[in-house]
Amino acid sequence: MIRVQREDFDIGAEIGALCAGNHRIGGIASFLGVVRDEAGGEAIEGMTLEHYSGMTEKELTRIEAEARRRWPLEACLIIHRYGRLEPGERIVLVVTASGHRGAALEACHFLIDWLKTKAPFWKLEETRRGEKWVDARGADDAAAARWVREPDKAAE
Amino acid sequence: MIRVQREDFDIGAEIGALCAGNHRIGGIASFLGVVRDEAGGEAIEGMTLEHYSGMTEKELTRIEAEARRRWPLEACLIIHRYGRLEPGERIVLVVTASGHRGAALEACHFLIDWLKTKAPFWKLEETRRGEKWVDARGADDAAAARWVREPDKAAE
Amino acid sequence: MRMIYFAWLRAKIGVAEERIEPPAEIATVADLLDWLKAKGGGYGDALADLSVVRVAVNQEYVKADHPVAAGDEVALFPPITGG
């Protein structure tokens, strides 16, 4: 399940609703991304997330399907916010649930790495010197590239 | 921070309290273990977690310290329950928070793998044929062994 | 053809969306980018360094040799920075 929204979310309520009644689930992994107050040594007062409405939903749906193809997931949720956010505010939530912990943890890590290089979002940061569009990080490409291998081989 | 308790916990409230006001945090990973209704093809009606009070706290404290030594964590929480639990109930929660997602995700995975082979807990499962002490899984030892290498080398 | 611009490309070009009618010989993404760039002004500025420009045609990421046609939705944007 994927959602792109301006509104905040409640991680406990989301996990509860996602997994309620499914007693085949043994492990639930999650990743929550939040706004930091600093980037590259500069104080951040806020940021605005712009996205490509329509394509974002398509890409997130495709990313979720890829995770489900690679790991035996009982449930999966991606929520990504857009609009203006301040330090400490939630940006993105990924939740994966599986019978066993390994699949849930790996799929969660995969989803956030993959999302970072595939979901069409752009960050405009507010610093004391003005607004600045964030440059893509080479580290994100490297993190995503790790998953080009299939999980059987990646798990060793 | 570690806690060993009979009572249930609220994952949203725990994450909120752990990370409140720390705007250096950019990523929060969590793992939640829950009771499944089936094990080895047999229906599970409930289970009782026994632990070695005193040693459990010591081992969990040591495991947390090891994670903090390996990764730059802003916050870390382990909650492990004991007593009788039914399918769908929460058993264990691991939360790790860091400036960047990689450290949070890896430390979370490490903590649950390490905990599974180091924290002195034993599960007594209730099946229709009676009560049965769960055997240790070779897969858990293998998962923990993966972390014998330091993160720099393990991350590749 | 419907053009959509994001992030600093939008800021430099000065519009978020527009309808354009490139000449018939504009057959690929590369042709389209060259044609837009040649208009100069905000386009010239936004497209000065094509190594930091990404393209989606009908909401799919594509390379420079991908075909473009009259009814397409073409989006130009920098490398993504979400999550």
Next chain:
Amino acid sequence: MRMIYFAWLRAKIGVAEERIEPPAEIATVADLLDWLKAKGGGYGDALADLSVVRVAVNQEYVKADHPVAAGDEVALFPPITGG
């Protein structure tokens, strides 16, 4: 010496905790396990296969050659299965 038993070792031995006073020649964990096992009954049953018995002395995991002394807290239990 304070003994603590967990899981099926506790069930087989029949007590959760007890104080014991092994003879002076019992110097290591291995000596202690052999001495307990030789008592037979629940001890013999619980300690029949030492490959599935784990030991902590004063709340630290130890191997069979670890020393044991009068004031120690010694715990016997199967491989752990928490989390």
